[in-house]
Amino acid sequence: MELIENIQKGERAAIAKAITLVESSKDSDQQISRQLISELIKKPGKSIRIGFSGPPGVGKSTFIESFGSYLVTQNYKLGILAVDPSSQITGGSILGDKTRMVEISKNPNTFIRSTPSRGALGGISMGTREASIILDAAGYDFIFIETVGVGQSEIVASNLVDIFTLIVGPGSGDELQGIKKGITEYADIFIVNKNDGELKIEASKTAADYKSALSYYKKLDELEKQVLLVSAIEQTGMEDVIKTINQIVNQNKQKGIFEERRADQLEFWIEEEVKNIIASDITKRLTSKGNISKYSEKVMKNEMSMYEAVETITKDTLKQ
């Protein structure tokens, strides 16, 4: 495929068109997309994929702008995949990530793509995984995956990246209660932002809170979770972030955790694809048979119970 060659040459337009293909809902596009990804995946590049998440208002985009600027001045090539929520009502979206990434969006060493979420669960859109494979093939050193909000998205996002990072603000000790154990299993690094001006003391205190809480949850064979203090607006602490990332990557590679994770992720991906195919097949059958409306009518008329209806429909649908 000519497209593959052009991606590997790093041609911006080719990368962009390929991402459009993997995001497309059109059947013919999906077929090309599958061929493309199957080819690209055979020759993985050197990219490290980093996930960034965090509650709204902690300065996530400002951090990415600041950290990203630091990386490109060190001559790294940086790809950023950001997901913006689509409106539930109109289906349209405003993709405004670039307005918060003014400096790095101009830099020739970056590729920044925003994607509408299209109602996908967890703030990760269809195609984010494939898009990161394309950027990897195009020779990007780091790929950032930014997700919206905290919650479900962490679990989905952590299945796409090598390192998962949670950004929090000063005084978020209380949120720790809510985050609790689940998140610590996914996040490798905790970044406390806004370590500047009046908030400095509060930020240090928050970092200490996180450290003590995290040591409490630490499993025996696990690496220690890192808590870092940064100021995105003053661009301080960025060296520590990249150092820590490299450190974790190296350690994980030595211990085989890096490969293990990628293997797990492949498993998860296959499972997801299979489920998707089955689900869409089932949906088609359900609609064509019209069982749901037929049986819910019966339930309404008290001719059968709700659970009887469910069982009958399930059996009928699964029958070839």
Added chain:
Amino acid sequence: MTNKSNNSFNTWQKSFEKETKKNYRDAKSETDEGIDIKPVYTKDDLENFSFVENNSLPGQWPYTRGPKASMYTNRPWTIRQYAGFSTAEESNEFYKKNLESGQKGLSVAFDLPTHRGYDSDDDLVMGDVGKAGVAIDTVEDMKILFNNIPLDQMSVSMTMNGAVLPVLASFIVAGEEQGVDRSLLSGTIQNDILKEFMVRNTYIYPPEPSMKIVADIIEFTSKEMPKFNSISISGYHMQEAGADNVLELAYTLADGMEYVRAAMSKGLDVDDFAPRLSFFFAIGTDFFMEIAKLRAARTLWAKIMKDFGAKNERSLILRTHCQTSGVSLTEKDPYNNIIRTSYEALSAILGGTQSLHTNSFDEAIALPTDESARIARNTQLILQNETGVTKTIDPLAGSYFVESLTEELSKKAWDIIEEIEELGGMTKAVKAGIPKLKIEESATKKQAKVDSGSRVVVGVNKYKNPKEPSVDVRVIDNNRVRDDQIKKIQTIKESRDKLAVEKALANLTNAAKDETNLLAPCIEAVKLRATVGEVSKALEHVYGRHFAKSLSVSGVYGKHFEGDKDFMKVEKKVIDFENANGRRPRVLVVKIGQDGHDRGAKIVATSFADMGFDVDMGPLFQSPKDVAKDAIENDVHAIGVSTLAAGHKTLVPELMKALSNIDPKSKIIVFVGGIIPEQDYEFLYKNNVSAIFGPGSNIIECAEKVIDLISDNLSKE
């Protein structure tokens, strides 16, 4: 209510209901501000006022009726036309002509690079030099600008907010080199940075250091320039950006309070500087509302300043300049604009403004020509000399309606001011982006009213002119202006004392670190011929440049169109498009260059998204190259360029070039919206622009055209 008047009102109400076949209670109409206007007002409406005092007189507390006892009966308002374009030489000629024809004060418009602290030779500002204002790079330009205009006799207003320091310093030095001491200079510098963060976006530094600079200027002028207004607190640009009158009034006064606090934090007594604070409001087409706004502004400001502990009566008085609304002008049937401007001017006069700018009718299309500027000026001369409006002070005082409206506006504005105070003042509110968002919401609502036809704009959505007149416009050859400026900068840089300039700039940087007053070291640097760009950079080393975060409203536009046929038609086209192409139509909406007026771009973005498009928003102040990178990486179908500052003839071809540099096979289509003279249409179409939308375009029609163009373009593949 006495029995008798009660009876007669009831009789009237019955007759009213009989004539209109409507229930009296349903006969109210709601304004943009959310005020219910009744069909009739009576003496009873004058009761229970908490702001307006019924028996006050002009020049007396609470100054509702005017800042002076004699008002226009002694001296009419100052006709002050805002102008400036291309080089200092050409603007100077234009000023002198205007002064000969009866204009009394000058008001200088600077070009965008000057506003943003860039020299004309900076690559970033390629398309903006000399457009929408005059280019000033050094004090030499400032001297040419006022050549043969004695600065001890002429009051000069300067619309400058970002690069206030080098511009005011240049003005002071230009005066001195004319032999005029700074204490004799009179006029105003706008110096209102807060509204820049809200709407106009010609800032340079972040909010905190910007506020410090404002306070420095207030401090310096209060000590050394007693005849000079240190600030013009402006609501104008808020209304232009779509704010209703309550928002404009409340945010302007809240800005004023923030400046008072900033100056007081420098240790100044409120009466040292308050008499030199001045205001600037927009006057739109809502005739009585605008009159009430000016009356309410004076009433509220007196109360605010009393609360600050002002003792000097002059500190309590709000003096204001007004300008007729630019956004009310239409590209369609442009001679209607003369009529709109006339009514707006009358509103401003009945409201008691101290000076006035009337817009030229062609300003929705281009910069005014000599002829259109003459009509605009004569609008005021006719009001002053032929209509008799100067003979009686505040003639609408005592009108049941106008007094009630004044009271109601005051009340609503006061509520918002209190909200802002609770947030900790305007700097904090601005940093949180609240006012900006409220204004954008109001703007989107207004646009939706026009597009849905529930608000009539003559010649635009009703009573269209079947034969649109063609209008001659002023053309600026901005490449020539830029070349001239670059030559001048080179000559000056070669002849000045290089070491002394470097030292002066280093002193300025140090002063910024030490937090001492910055105007004095600026004057030193400017005297030695440091450029506007160099001075701005010397401060940027300490403060950094500010980049605004962009928030957007959504759903506001679409709400006005529930069940609208045209709207639903576009929605359906979007869904059909998605089914055929595997994704929604995707459009990048951008501003290019140094023009920060982003109301239009924001409205297009939010309304397209409400119709189901995927809309990418670019940051402000992008170069054509940045836009091309952004568009290609996101594989958009189309780019919408919003332009209001006449840079399109340079910037659009640059964008086309940048697109094909990155991707020679690029299929991205480009459409342009904003203020574009018809003469330029052909040029743009030749440069492969697919569509052009002028001011007053119906956004639903635009959206439909864009989606059709995209579909056509894709089917060619």
